[in-house]
Amino acid sequence: MGEVKHLCLVKFKEEVLVDDILQGMTKLVSEMDMVKSFEWGKDVLNQEMLTQGFTHVFSLTFASSEDLTSYMSHERHQEFAGTFMAAIDKVVVVDFPIIVAKPAPPAAPAAA
Amino acid sequence: MGEVKHLCLVKFKEEVLVDDILQGMTKLVSEMDMVKSFEWGKDVLNQEMLTQGFTHVFSLTFASSEDLTSYMSHERHQEFAGTFMAAIDKVVVVDFPIIVAKPAPPAAPAAA
Numbered sequence: 001m002g003e004v005k006h007l008c009l010v011k012f013k014e015e016v017l018v019d020d021i022l023q024g025m026t027k028l029v030s031e032m033d034m035v036k037s038f039e040w041g042k043d044v045l046n047q048e049m050l051t052q053g054f055t056h057v058f059s060l061t062f063a064s065s066e067d068l069t070s071y072m073s074h075e076r077h078q079e080f081a082g083t084f085m086a087a088i089d090k091v092v093v094v095d096f097p098i099i100v101a102k103p104a105p106p107a108a109p110a111a112a
Numbered sequence: 113m114g115e116v117k118h119l120c121l122v123k124f125k126e127e128v129l130v131d132d133i134l135q136g137m138t139k140l141v142s143e144m145d146m147v148k149s150f151e152w153g154k155d156v157l158n159q160e161m162l163t164q165g166f167t168h169v170f171s172l173t174f175a176s177s178e179d180l181t182s183y184m185s186h187e188r189h190q191e192f193a194g195t196f197m198a199a200i201d202k203v204v205v206v207d208f209p210i211i212v213a214k215p216a217p218p219a220a221p222a223a224a
Contacts, residue, residue, distance in 0.1 A: 005153060007119075007169060009121065009206065025213075026213045026214070029213070029214050030213075030214055036216055037212070037214050037215055037216040038212075038213045038214035039211060040213060041206075041210055042208055043206040043207060044116075044177075044207055044209065045207045047205070050203070050204070050205035051204060051206050052204045054206060055206075057117075057119060057206055057208055061216065065156075091162070092121060092164045092204065094121065094153075094162075094163050094167075094169055095156055095157045096153025096155050096169055097153055098151050098153055099151060099152050100149070100150075101137075101138045101141070101142075101151065102142055102147060102149050102150035103149055104149040104173065105148070
């Protein structure tokens with residue numbers, strides 16, 4: 001099946017220190033070997049009609065669905081999930097095998 | 113600012129032929145040079161409480177926010193957006209500069 005993504009769209013509660021959550025998440029995934037990579041971002045266009053109020057995206061990539069399952073059921077993830085869920089106003093989570101319909105072009109070769 | 117993602121979470125209308133939409137989208141982005149890469153996926157865990165009914169993710173990557181703007185305002189994108197919006201029950205769209213908090217490990221070196 002190949003790589004799998006665990007994607008969360010989040011609207012945080014107003015009083016939450018988002019930087020603290022981000023630091024906690026970055027620390028967690030850096031220490032969890034089954035997480036292949038982790039990207040996040042904050043919406044910049046602020047078009048409420050399109051974002052539905054969601055402001056942050058968290059995208060975890062796993063080499064396999066087994067690694068995703070291993071992460072989701074890990075004690076440390078579940079601990080963090082409690083902190084995370086307490087900090088959010090709303091969330092959407094989707095988990096999906098990645099279909100690369102247009103691959104990124106190869107990086108430019110090193111100068112000769 | 114670096115790479116920017118345009119991410120859509122979608123729930124299609126029941127009667128829609130999703131494959132047709134996917135083919136149209138793949139053709140569009142393959143012909144639009146300012147789209148650096150395009151991935152999509154379909155949720156596999158089907159946890160309604162987490163997905164809120166969203167089933168598909170579309171993720172377009174651009175080398176810069178200028179490329180994203182150029183894509184969004186392009187006549188061919190706007191044509192397709194009309195078809196797309198008519199096919200969906202609901203959508204969330206976020207646009208964000210990508211923060212790589214945990215990079216993927218380098219690919220294994222070729223055998224010596």
